[in-house]
Amino acid sequence: MNQEIILKSRPKGKPTNSDFEINKIDEPQLKEGEVLLETQYISVDPYLRGRMRDEKSYIEAFKLNEPLSSALVVKVLESKNDSFKEGDYLTGMLPWKKRQVSKAKGLRKIDEGEVPLSAYLGILGMTGLTAYFGLTHIGEPKKGETIVVSGAAGAVGSTVGQIAKIKGLKTIGIAGSEEKIEMIKNKFGYDVGINYKSTETMSKAIKEAAPNGVDVYYDNVGGEVSDGVLVNINQFARIINCGAISLYNDTEIPTGPRVEPLLIKNSAKMQGFIVSNYEDEFGEGIKQLATWLKEGKLKFEETIVEGFENTPQAFIDLFDGKNKGKMIVKI
Amino acid sequence: MNQEIILKSRPKGKPTNSDFEINKIDEPQLKEGEVLLETQYISVDPYLRGRMRDEKSYIEAFKLNEPLSSALVVKVLESKNDSFKEGDYLTGMLPWKKRQVSKAKGLRKIDEGEVPLSAYLGILGMTGLTAYFGLTHIGEPKKGETIVVSGAAGAVGSTVGQIAKIKGLKTIGIAGSEEKIEMIKNKFGYDVGINYKSTETMSKAIKEAAPNGVDVYYDNVGGEVSDGVLVNINQFARIINCGAISLYNDTEIPTGPRVEPLLIKNSAKMQGFIVSNYEDEFGEGIKQLATWLKEGKLKFEETIVEGFENTPQAFIDLFDGKNKGKMIVKI
Structure with missing residues (x-):
């Protein structure tokens, strides 16, 4: 039928x-x-x-x-x-x-x-490409920098962490259960995992995890989790607005701390995107992801x-x- | 003494x-x-x-x-x-x-x-350079696009409008008195002036002034004025966070509508800066501003x-x- x-x-x-x-x-x-x-x-x-x-x-x-x-x-x-x-x-x-x-x-x-x-x-489709292009084109990750990824156990977030690791960054992942934290650390190689559900003050937890500050923030979640990250950004930080799942179901326009002062103070950038912006480069992206996959450098769930x-x-x-x-x- | x-x-x-x-x-x-x-x-x-x-x-x-x-x-x-x-x-x-x-x-x-x-x-100092580098390097203005400038009667804003005009954009300036509105239109060549103090709904006023949407927003003000602009941005809009004078005196962290959904939906960018980021290019900038000044293309107040x-x-x-x-x- x-x-x-x-x-x-x-x-x-x-x-x-x-x-x-x-x-x-x-x-x-x-x-x-x-x-x-x-x-x-x-x-x-x-x-x-x-x-x-x-x-x-x-x-x-x-x-x-x-x-x-x-x-x-x-x-x-x-x-x-x-x-x-x-x-x-x-x-x-x-x-x-x-x-x-x-x-x-x-x-x-x-x-x-x-x-x-x-x-x-997933990894060889839109989610892998979303991780890859958002991180490389907007995030411009540099060896030795620190990245925070929200929704780190998700399809995009788990891939972002691994690519950032390949690029030589310290990776901090945020997720919502102990099981997910174990997974992002053990399977996806995150250096630090933060369970936002059991964390009292996100800003403090991020500060402890990233004592040198946050250079790149790959955000899949938005909302209060992000608020805790943004107060810890470094000068010239890049914030990749990939998703805001915490806000998608809101029926009124969600409010929160204004970001302009933080962006000005740190000469920082927030940029949204959708993967199809990079359609012309999909071939190159899939090739790179497939190579890492074959080399065992990329795992997926x-x-x-x-x-x-x-x-x-x-x-x-x-x-x-x-x-x-x-x-x-x-x- | x-x-x-x-x-x-x-x-x-x-x-x-x-x-x-x-x-x-x-x-x-x-x-x-x-x-x-x-x-x-x-x-x-x-x-x-x-x-x-x-x-x-x-x-x-x-x-x-x-x-x-x-x-x-x-x-x-x-x-x-x-x-x-x-x-x-x-x-x-x-x-x-x-x-x-x-x-x-x-x-x-x-x-x-x-x-x-x-x-x-002013025009040949930090404020002129702030206008010039913020607009050209972050705003990437293109002929035929529409720019909105908040604090348009200020030192930076009045210069931004004129440079944008030289680059062939439609220019919309926001200021806080009828006298300022007259000045930005008559002296600084803004195509449209919006007095935010006598405007009931900023988002509506911007929509009327920019029927094709806003491609570049040069923000000196932040806060509620910006809220009305941001809901009118186009795909791939560039928002230059130069200042947030409306927020500087706040004693608590100011809140407002979250911007992530708008940035994602429009693949838009918000970027803060300070003029000293472009120190290496000051010579070039002053030369360009002085040339326009001599040609009568730039006026200042x-x-x-x-x-x-x-x-x-x-x-x-x-x-x-x-x-x-x-x-x-x-x-």
């Missing part, structure tokens, strides 16, 4: 299952130039929350009563398109459907082999949820930090 | 005259290698407020019961230093004294001539207060916006 997942209502605050609906749909009919695809893996990502709002952003808002979409790994069941053949695995932005036809525009063939297919939604119908819940769980590393749904 | 102005107490909130003290001091005795200097002009600047706090910053805090200092224009009364001779005019960072001796380190000779001497504290003893009040008046353009004390 073919199915799709649609946006039933725009979430107010934290999304709930009732904001989504799983519908039975017809089997797709393959036409000339198209491929018939079967979904293997679905990427659920915090940024999708932004697309659920009906407002102008860098990417079009999801429409009500239409399927959501994200990065998928799909298998070609049948092909009437010269570029791809039956049995190929592809990845790209596609709607949340079990089976669908596509003209295959923007889809890319991936290799089954040295890494699992799901890695193309996935939380794989089974079942198409569990996709909304997997997405919701992101906001409770239930994932370690990349959250992926296996169909 | 020789005099100095010392910091008597660290201001709480807005500075008052009682935070300063004017003392009678001995006439200085000239030694070998020194010059005897008579102060002609004193620059009073908002950033000095930061130095009155006892905290780590990019520049050393003023010490209690010692003279304050800033950029001065001085005349050489007598010289035992080979680099300068009697009658020379010099500029540099010096303590607030009527007469003093100095080894002349860091002092620079300036020419009496095409521009008044006081200009070397000064508010000149007379009398050494009025220096503290002139400084205090900055926070009430009593100056138009550069605030200078003439001795």
Whole structure:
């Protein structure tokens, strides 16, 4: 039975299952130039929350009563398109459907082999590239500097820490459980881990962990965790605003300490980005990440949820930090 | 009678005259290698407020019961230093004294001539360079873009608007009186002027003035004025955090809307700086500013207060916006 997942209502605050609906749909009919695809893996990502709002952003808002979409790994069941053949695995932005036809525009063939297919939604996909380009292009990390990463156990954060380590930085990761702290230190090589949930005063904890101050802050979280980091930045610090998961569900504009005085005092930079800004360099980025992966310098973690119908819940769980590393749904 | 102005107490909130003290001091005795200097002009600047706090910053805090200092224009009364001779005019960072001796380190000779001497504290001094480097290096202005400048009638802001105009941008200036609005439009060529004191909703006023959105925001003010600008930024906007005069007197850490979501959504950059970051390029900057000045492309405004003893009040008046353009004390 073919199915799709649609946006039933725009979430107010934290999304709930009732904001989504799983519908039975017809089997797709393959036409000339198209491929018939079967979904293997679905990427659920915090940024999708932004697309659920009906407002102008860098990417079009999801429409009500239409399927959501994200990065998928799909298998070609049948092909009437010269570029791809039956049995190929592809990845790209596609709607949340079990089976669908596509003209295959923007889809890319991936290799089954040295890494699992799901890695193309994570370390060799958007999350790996997000870590890589944000850190290298905005963060400009230099050997001997100190970096703090929030959301350090997440898909992006765990990769950022490892790349920073490769570049010779002291790495401090912030995460929300003892289990995650163990993981970021033992698996991802973070020098220091700070559990923000059991830390009374973040600013003090950061100061102790970074006695020479913070040169680079890769922020996936925003909010109060960031407040504690920002008061510890050094002159010429670079702050990479990758995500603000702690704020995404806020229904009013969140307030906090103004950052201008800190930025002026330290000649520091805060810069937001989305990975597609660096689209022209994706090839180079994937090549570098794949090289590090083969050399054993990069490890990754996935939380794989089974079942198409569990996709909304997997997405919701992101906001409770239930994932370690990349959250992926296996169909 | 020789005099100095010392910091008597660290201001709480807005500075008052009682935070300063004017003392009678001995006439200085000239030694070998020194010059005897008579102060002609004193620059009073908002950033000095930061130095009155006892905290780590990019520049050393003023010490209690010692003279304050800033950029001065001085005349050489007598010289035992080979680099300068009697009658020379010099500029540099010096303590607030009527007469003093100095080894002349860091002092620079300036020419009496095409521009008044006081200009070397403004358009051809730190404020001109602050406008120039902040705008060109961080703002990266491009022809056809829209810039908003807060504190547009101030020394820095009025120069920023004119340089942006030379570079082909649409210029929108924010200031705090109808008189200032007339001045920034008629004298400094701003395309649009917004009086924030008589504007109900800044965000709406900016939206009307910048229907294509804001590409560059040169911020001298911070606070609520900025909040209204930031919600109107375009993708890849550059925000130059030059000053935050509206926040300098706050005794608690000021709060406001968090900026991370806006920066992420727009792939935008906020960057603080101080002019000395670009010290290596000062020569080039002054040359460019002097060229524009001679070509009649740059105009400047000064508010000149007379009398050494009025220096503290002139400084205090900055926070009430009593100056138009550069605030200078003439001795």
